[in-house]
Amino acid sequence: MDPAATATLKTIAGRIGTSVSTVSRVLNGRARTYRISSETAERILAMAKELNFSPNMLAKGLRLRRSNTIGLVIPDISNPFFAAMTHTVTVEARNRGYSLLLCDTQEDTLREVEAIGLLQNRMIEGLIVLPVGQDGRHFEAFTSGSLPLVLVDRYFPYLRLPYVAADNVLGALQATRHMIERGHRRIACICGLPGSTANDDRVRGYRQALTEAGIAVDERLIAGQSFGSQTGYIETKLMVSRFKDLTAILALSNLIGFGVLQALSEEGISIPERISLVCFDDQPYSAFLATPMTTIRQRHAEMGQLAVKLLFDRIASSTPGEPEGIILPTELIERRSVRDLRIH
Amino acid sequence: MDPAATATLKTIAGRIGTSVSTVSRVLNGRARTYRISSETAERILAMAKELNFSPNMLAKGLRLRRSNTIGLVIPDISNPFFAAMTHTVTVEARNRGYSLLLCDTQEDTLREVEAIGLLQNRMIEGLIVLPVGQDGRHFEAFTSGSLPLVLVDRYFPYLRLPYVAADNVLGALQATRHMIERGHRRIACICGLPGSTANDDRVRGYRQALTEAGIAVDERLIAGQSFGSQTGYIETKLMVSRFKDLTAILALSNLIGFGVLQALSEEGISIPERISLVCFDDQPYSAFLATPMTTIRQRHAEMGQLAVKLLFDRIASSTPGEPEGIILPTELIERRSVRDLRIH
């Protein structure tokens, strides 16, 4: 049959010789409640099947004021961290009978604002946003709770909005302490987007680890402006040429880590012999790299699942209550990219 | 303002004291055509801005029979190959003012059928599907062209449907020849989903390369049933224990490649010294692996862009013409995972 030649309630009603309401009732499983004769009910069901009827969700949504759709707004779906999250969200949403509208903002706040507007016009019932994170003013409108929203990965401490994020301070602490314990004192920190919690918390953890070890923070060793691989590449090139005493690098994202890898490899600098490296975001390939990479793992599947759960809790309940903020601990996965300087 | 307190045409009309039709006309830029007095027009525009009006796309879609939405159906968004594709599609769709409904089928034909049905109810204007690919009967309905559809990555030769795919035969030929030229004769092929063009074409290329080199195909060296990493792991474990004379493996996906890597590493088998390896799908990390991986690159960004272009061509034109099938050449990226057995 022709996929566009969609049957409607009217078609069925016409063929059976009944009214659309009856058809609607039967097809929504309310035949019993309305005590519709089982004969008509069966004929309707049969005809619906024959015509391959399925309801127009736009019409349904318009009428019911619910679209059975949620929105997901993500900075860059090709980043494996975000992709894994998206996978979880699509699957969880589908399990609950919801469709997913996806927007990729390319780490651009303007596009993010635009995307959120777009989704609202589509009468989505809830929204999961992995915000770019520098500016959160466009989320203020959501604090009223009229449209359920949950923030993931990055959030805004000053907004009363539910969120799920990794403990980024802890992650950076773990990573930096790990290196310090192995004798490193000149550790560069290659950063992502300044102003985002994901970045700033990590930088804070880095500073804290140094400070508690009595190592002065050298501001020149903190560089980088975005989570992309170019950042890792450029800053590493600069760092290694400027600071000959550098022994370690902390890369604040997996993409940045790639850039570092590339730059180091070009410069003929071996890991961990000359430079040690720890990266945020454990990846399937991390263990198989030339030097198996010591990483900070964020539990992205759990984050995605929690986000969906939080969202649907709010969609379900009319009285959402206090927005929860959930912070998941990070974990240091020790492999072989950090050299122990205390040995020999 | 409250994101849920949406203003409608009626709200504006009420406040201005005009009819909804006039408001609609002005807001759709038809003030001139309908010669609406510039005074009313301006007042309407001002009020719309003040109320932060934006049209309900469900209502609009219902009325206009177009939703400004396309659907994307993908086997597994967390696979980097598909993620990259998704990125391209989201961005391209957005550039054209379209939203994207995403479904992740988890490589399951049943879910795929379900997803496509779901999307149709949402009155999407076009559909891009990366099919699971074993069974294509549910696509027959689309050959009439009533709803534009383009297949990507895998397709069905017997269905007259537009598609974009890589030249999988060529890819496998390149990979296998590359190994044969370096003296390998016992080459295992670890396969993905049988019945899908992506898999079967690759297997065909593998066979062809062996045959043209006068090497008998050993069916026991062809194994595997899915594109996941478990396949690579399991089959590699088996292969290396069964066939001591094996010198090379062709992995038909990046995920399979991971499994191979893991199994080989567990068995203490070094690449390429004892076993050589070529994988399908070049990835950002491929160059940075313990042994930089020789891969077959598929031009996924181009594939995504072409798919979107093909789709929107069909959406735009009422007379779609003959469905085009586009095959993009693959490229062998030579790194260091293949040993040259002719040397010493």
Add this chain to the structure above:
DNA sequence: CTGAAAGCGCTAACAA
């Protein structure tokens, strides 16, 4: 230049 009315497909009072 503008408004009234119909209708996209659906559901839900309200009647009968």
Add this chain to the structure above:
DNA sequence: TTGTTAGCGCTTTCAG
């Protein structure tokens, strides 16, 4: 047990 009616928010004839 079923039908009639109204209306979700929008566009578009058709009439002024």
